[in-house]
Amino acid sequence: MKPTIPLGLFELKEEMKQRKHQRMTIKMRSFMKRIGQKRRTELMVATVNKHLKRLKVRAYSSTGTQWHRLKMEEWVTFSFQEVEHSPHLIQVRTSDLPFRLYVHQEEALRRLDETPMPFSGILSIPTGGGKTVVAVHWLLKEGVNRGRKVLWLTHRHDLLDQAFSAIRTLATDDLVKKGKAISCRLISSDETHESVKAIQSTDQIVIGTNQSIAGQLSLLQENWLKANEDILIVVDEAHHAVSETYEHILTTVSKKSNPTILGLTATPFRTLEEERGLLKKRFSDDIVYKLDVATLIARGILAEPFFKELKTGVKKLPTLSVADIQHIHTADRLPPKVEHYLTIHQARNALIVKEYRSHKHVYGKTLVFAMNRKHAILLTRQFIEAGISADYFISGEEKKEEALKRFKDNELDVLINVNMLTEGTDLPDVQTVFLARPTSSAILMTQMIGRAMRGVEAGGTASAQIVHFHDEWPETISWITPNELYQDEEAEMKQRFVENQRVPLTISIIDKWYKSLPKEEAEAHRFVETIPVGVYSFIDPSQRQSIDILVYEHLATAYESWLANMVVVEKHEVAAMLNRTAKSYFREKRHTFGFHEQDLAALYHYFSQTKTKPTLRWLKDRDKVDITRLAEEITQRRLYGEEKKHFIDTHWNEEQSFIAVYFGFNKLEFRKRLELELIRLEEPELFSRVE
Template sequence: MEVMGMETGSVNDLKTFVEVKSFGDILPKNGTNIRSPYEHQKKAMEALDKINKEESYSTLVVLPTGGGKTYTASMWLLKNAIDKKKKILWIAHRQMLLDQAAESFQKFAYTEVVPHISSFRFRIVSGASSHDRTIDIKADDNLLIISKDSIGRNIDRLDKWLEGEKELYLVVDEAHHSTAKTYRKVINYVKDKVPNLKLIGLTATPFRTAEEEQGLLGKIYSDGVSNGQVARGDIGITYQIGLKELINRQILSKPIFESYFTEENYGDSLGLESWERIQYLDNLPEGIASQMAESAARNKLIVETYKEKQDEYGQTIVFAVNVIHAIQLSALFNKAGIKSDFVVSDIRDGVTGVTVSREDNERKLEAYRNGELQVLVNVNILTEGVDLPKTKTVFLARPTVSSILMTQMVGRALRGTAAGGTSSAYIVSFIDHWNEHIAWVNPESLFAGDNEFQDSDDSERIKRDIQLIAISKIEEFARILDNSVDTIDLERVAFEKRIPIGMYAFNYLEENGMDHSYQVMVYDSTQEAYKNLMES
């Protein structure tokens, strides 16, 4: 069945509507695609053409947020996989990302791109009520777009779909999550079933590419294109372009940074446990999050800041501390005469029984796209995969220690004029007092150095590492001074052996899509064991 409708429009004001269903037969449209790829997207496709000559590979395509990674990948796959009747398995960890991928394949399926087929079948599989289940997978599905949790729990449901396939394209959206156990399980399972697996990871977030720092991600994506040649076992990137280059080309907008001090102090009541939750997990303790959400003065500052400059700020996305904060801020914006709404993950009101569903969120997003809302408040849900090109400003009403999260939040406002967005973008931070206890990410630091978003510059990373090690030693000495704890065995170890030689860092991805970061102290006595663990 045909599952799409199209309206005509200019390249800079492309108006499209696609009704994304759970499955269907896509009939390629006649005529010419009115959207032409930008130069960097053409270069990415050319680089993929080069590595695609290999029988199998595992590689990354790195485009900054707003650089069109889903469009680039879907256009290339329509031509190189769908048109050649090769199957595609597309995996992501959020429902919005699944729908966005399906929409892109449907929207750009023109006969000029897929001239050798009359139709192809897609299927979206997840736990969402609007999507199919793994039991619905059919052997003749050409494009399977599936949540990592759904397939992770029922991986054998792929067997009939994979049976007899000699070549397969496996795409991991937001590939910086690939190190999660479920992703690795799926990748390895498919690799064992298909002789020639072509693994492509899409991400807006570059990782440090020094050989010793690649870790698990570098092991998953080990092939790339370097100096025009395919490189095996190297940096694992086929194509990468920097943020600043896309700003210069007006594909992304120029960021303008503003900071407002709330005069709120949260550092004094911060204990060690709370500090660790923030530093290691980027997770504000519930008590502190509640303080921030319920601060009338802080919330007033956020609303008044927008009200005073609403003509300059234009359409704005606000990143709130938690769900309560999002709801409260949206109410305050509306009270101030500013049309606002909130989008959050599925929640149910314990008193009224009313549920904020995925469909409610989509309705609000569409109202924002249509200009019916000036402000959209959310809690992390708009960090990945949602296309809101007219956003001119982001309000950072929540702090983060994660450069990845900050990159994604800032990226929401970076769509430039050449891409139907704005020439400039306001990145507005609301800064609280933490008595320098926390190494919060400064959004301006993402633009420091070369053309890439920075995971965090080495000096800051080293400073934080030393700080962590110092705290570890303070805790140890406290135990020695505490007569109630037997530390005889510890004191027998030479002092230099008690000093950590470094840390292993890793991410943990929950089923709800929350990405947590961890660091583990490594000592001389445990170095070999951790090394063996990482290599296994």
């Protein structure tokens, strides 16, 4: 059937209904194809607007440009016109049995009960350990049940929905003994949520993003808070609490009310004394309760994860525009051309099937996450052709419910699915998860691998196989990898140097490195200290230029801490903010080599324009230019005369070495610097005053 405007818009509306937030974002080119049009005439625009109005659907863009004036490669969003802006009333259900808590959750709640209120402390439980359940249990019992208002703060829209879902699940009469319903508002810029203006004094829980709350904080206080009122505040992802936006909210609310502040984090802090002073200052009562991944695995609550990453060999992806990359980060959706390219990529799909077939005895019952319906069908066909019992399941398609039942009954070895996460389907005995679709959302990644992470105590398995199929993407895209979510601090430091997390030295990086360090300043330090450990690489969105910011070891922690807490400020505040950043994060290090205020400005400008924080790419070839290591080896091996010369010449002429490149193929300069390193080793006291 040839597509028409009425038919195309009707199908688009039906597809919107199936989506979680009931909206859809596609490129103008795809939209025009859906409605069977090639050109935008006045008559066509009027006809589309008429049908949109009849269907009660509106079309708009994030830039504010009218839909019919967008370029073919730009994005247009469709959503329902009438968004209900009433409080989210959560019904308090009658419960025959209390919600089952694990031992560590009971321990955490007991510790919270023993801590005198008001307090300001942290609850630290790893991903998958149920810290949200503990926090919600506590706020319902000690907050709503006792007439205290609750403010839940987070920095992401998806975390708002997750918190609301947990509150709805736990809202039973054994925790809330007064009232039959709870008035709960979701506050963010998302169309499915509300603004601060909608909050009423009778609302019991407000869940909001820090940006939306901070933007109208005075209105929140005026309409919702009473003077000297007791209030519970939950800060999701507590490491963000030291940012200026959070600090403004918490300090301002504390002046009017009496807050008890609970920070949630999956990071296994040992003690806040070891962390930044600002975090310790905000959570003055330190850690209320903490638990590590090893304990959850030992108790059988989590399965022991075994991560495997397979490179698909996909390198020549369709070119991505800046708008495409921004859309990936904000909406976690691949552009249609890229999604189609990966969907039909025969070698990629063959690798997925081959990996399972070759290790079937290890993987067992496996859930595959596909990109879209077509991808699920193609993979299913290939699995079956390989002699593996498989089928696919698409969320919202009733005709495929039989496939899900067969998988539960162990009649299928493999189930390929799309959007199963919204189904609430219980599949405790899944042994393996194949991640055949990329995601930039930590929440989605957690949900996907969580399908296999249930331990024996939780009705699952003792171990879980997590297989991630990795494509070669531009460095500017920050995809979430599964092992990022289940690593302790020590493992995180090690992970920074894993092969796939690092980038090679390039001629351009070496050239920038050489030119950025004055000779006298460089010679005042051991050579190894002057080799960058990583680089922030991104494209300036306004100048369309590639930016490389070299990061040295003594500055890396300061950069990462600042970026973790970075927020957008008003234009007139940027200079002052950058000045404060230099003083508070870099302190005395701002006077050392490698620090440049323009680098801070470039990083902030990129974040403010794209709402994406650049990723520090750690360099993997530092040893190829490490003259300090050469000097140490010469000293240890006691090389002199011809032996020493032969050793030096070998490294100078080595094809894989960047030493010659760094010194501009000036061997004399290289020998001078090497001798300086040797003297530093032989007589370090000569350099004590310099260093």
